[in-house]
Amino acid sequence: MFQSKLISSGFPFLAVFIVLFTFSSCSNEKEIETGLTTINLVEAYNNAAPINMSDFASDIEYIRLETGEGAFYKWFFLKTTLGDSVILMKSTDRISLFDRKTGTYLRDIGRKGDDPEGFSNAMTELGVNTKNKTVYAKGKLGLYEYSLSEGLLVNTIPAPQMDDLDKKLTKGSLTDISVIASHGIINDRFVAGYFMNIKGDEPFRLVVYDFNGEVLKLYPNHQSYKKLSDSFRFEKTDFQNYNNALFFKESFNDTVFNVGADTLKPAFLYELGKYSPPYAEQESMSDEKKNEYMFVRNTLQSPDFVFYNVSFKEKLAYGYYNRKTKEAFLSDPSTSNSKTGYTNDIDNFVPFYPTSINEKGEMLGLITAEEVYEWFQNNPDKIASLPENLQTLQNIEPEDNPVVMIAKLK
Numbered sequence: 001m002f003q004s005k006l007i008s009s010g011f012p013f014l015a016v017f018i019v020l021f022t023f024s025s026c027s028n029e030k031e032i033e034t035g036l037t038t039i040n041l042v043e044a045y046n047n048a049a050p051i052n053m054s055d056f057a058s059d060i061e062y063i064r065l066e067t068g069e070g071a072f073y074k075w076f077f078l079k080t081t082l083g084d085s086v087i088l089m090k091s092t093d094r095i096s097l098f099d100r101k102t103g104t105y106l107r108d109i110g111r112k113g114d115d116p117e118g119f120s121n122a123m124t125e126l127g128v129n130t131k132n133k134t135v136y137a138k139g140k141l142g143l144y145e146y147s148l149s150e151g152l153l154v155n156t157i158p159a160p161q162m163d164d165l166d167k168k169l170t171k172g173s174l175t176d177i178s179v180i181a182s183h184g185i186i187n188d189r190f191v192a193g194y195f196m197n198i199k200g201d202e203p204f205r206l207v208v209y210d211f212n213g214e215v216l217k218l219y220p221n222h223q224s225y226k227k228l229s230d231s232f233r234f235e236k237t238d239f240q241n242y243n244n245a246l247f248f249k250e251s252f253n254d255t256v257f258n259v260g261a262d263t264l265k266p267a268f269l270y271e272l273g274k275y276s277p278p279y280a281e282q283e284s285m286s287d288e289k290k291n292e293y294m295f296v297r298n299t300l301q302s303p304d305f306v307f308y309n310v311s312f313k314e315k316l317a318y319g320y321y322n323r324k325t326k327e328a329f330l331s332d333p334s335t336s337n338s339k340t341g342y343t344n345d346i347d348n349f350v351p352f353y354p355t356s357i358n359e360k361g362e363m364l365g366l367i368t369a370e371e372v373y374e375w376f377q378n379n380p381d382k383i384a385s386l387p388e389n390l391q392t393l394q395n396i397e398p399e400d401n402p403v404v405m406i407a408k409l410k
Contacts, residue, residue, distance in 0.1 A: 036255075039321045040271040041294060041310060044330040048317070051331045052345040053352055056305050056320060057363065057407040060346050063087065063103045064393060065401040067369075071096070071105035076402055077124040078355045078366040082148065087404055088135065090122045095135055095146070103404070109135055110146040110153060117153040119144050125239045129188045130359065136185065142213070143183065143191065157191060158213035178204055184239030184246045184259065190216065192246060192259045194237050200227035200283070206248070208261055217262050223252075225280045235282070242301040242357070249299060252279045256299050268306065270296050275312065300357050302409050307354055307363070318342055318353065348382060349390055350375050352405055363407040369400035 053060065065071075065087075077090045086106070087098040095109040111118055119137035126136035126143070134145040134154060145155040160180075181196035189211065195204040205221035235251035247267060249256045254276055256268040277293035278285075291314050300307040306321040310330065316339035319330035331340040341351035350372055354365045376383065376394050383391060393403065 036266045036269055037306075037321075037323075038269045038271050039306065039308075039328045041296070041319075041328065041330065042271060042273040042275065044319060044328040045275075045294075045310075045312070045317075048330045048332040048334075050335065050343045051319065051329055053342045053407065054345050055329075057346065057409055059408040060344070060352070061406040061408075062390060062393075063098070063100060063404040063406070064396070065089075065098050065103045065404060066105045067397075067400040068105060071098075071401065073401055076366060078364050078404055079124065080127055080356055080358045081360075081362070081364065081406070082128070088128065090124045092121055092124075095122050095137060097148075098404075107151060109148060109151045110137060110144070119146075123183065125182055126185065127241065129185070131188055136183075138183075155211075157211045160191075160193060160207050160209040160215050161213045162207070162215060162218075178202060180207065181234075182237045182239060184248060185241065186246045186259060186261060187244055190261050192239070192248065194239075194248070194250075195221065196234070196237070197221060197223070197225070198232055200225050206259065206264065208259070219264055223279045225282050226284065228283050236297065238298050240299060240301070240356075247299065247301070249296065251295055251297075252277050252282050254296070268299065270294075270308075300354060300363070302357055302361055302363070304410070307357075315339065347387060347390060349386060350403075352407065354407075357409075361409055363409055365405040365407065366402050367405060368402050369396050370398040372396050372403055373398045 073091055073094065075091050079088045079090050081087050081100060085100050087100050089096045089098060093112040097106040097109065098104065099106055112120065112122070119139050121138040123136065123138045128135045128148065129145060132145065133148050135148055137144050137146065139156065141156055142159045143157040144153055145157070146152060147154045177199070179196045179198055180193040182194045184192040186192060186208070191209055191211070193207045193209070195202050195206070201224045202221050204218060206219040207215060208217040209215045237251065238249045240247045246259045247256050248259050254270045254272050255266050258265045258267045272294045275294040277290070277295060295311040297309050297311055304323050306323065307318070308320070309316055309318045312333065315333040315336065317331045317333040318341050319328065321328045331342065333340050339353070341353040344350060344352055350367050352365045353367060354363050356364050358364060372393055373396050383394065
């Protein structure tokens, strides 16, 4: 019998499940018998150099999102596009649709609130159900599905039915409970819930359950660390969908797993060498010590490429792996004070920072209005050579909504 307690409260950050939340040839890249692909980021970092968008993309589309009284956002996440006409944006408290051709704000989907139909968190890692034409969010009673056409709540996916776990937030230390902190969707039929190891010896890693809450598989966690205090240290977990499959990676882990209804298979191994963060020291290490390790934050896939970004030494660098040539690349982090994206040599404009890849295989990116504004201020000699549609962005204000960038991959 399991002895842990499972959170299911309306706490702002603990809602129901707790919502918290290379440039050289990789000669050592190898295909393991299990199908695991190893990507050597140490070699990629040692040979880091600017990465041109033209290496993997042929064209970039730009959409300036409307800024207005009802469509102003402090923080945005570009999740996906719906066909050729609509852009789906998420923040923690809003889900919004914009016209892809004009950037015009169309409407919100659902709403954040304490009422029965309000969501508690939009959850940027959750996308759309293409079959039902709905979008997922986090509610107080489980996961919610909202109609993309009407914006109304149409389905509730209950929490997993785990009789051996208390489903209520009980009195006592919050560091002695099992917490499902993030979710992924498998084939629009099943949910994968990730247990955040906040107590150091969390026995569970993932639970897979159907849309009725029936548990299909419970994966154990075999890693631990020494808990030093009652404080929380939250680490981002990456869930990404590709080719009708769900992929999952923990922050203090170098492996990307393919999560199935009853299987958990390694798909990619990031070779980090001495830069691999030690799981057992995740709470004891200082922020300064943490900066000495590489953290692969996101993994995106296309038929020919694997894209990733790496946090290292207080900087974020983007890179990619070529499936055909078996080469890994990483942008040179020394060229920026904070983040180094892909060099936009296609239009000789702002860099590209990908957030997702849609079902059509287009890579989606987002750049803030402030970054666009600063580019024009710092590059007056390059404006005349820009395409006409980009020159119109000169009047953008730093506080405006961001600009969406959609790249057509080769």
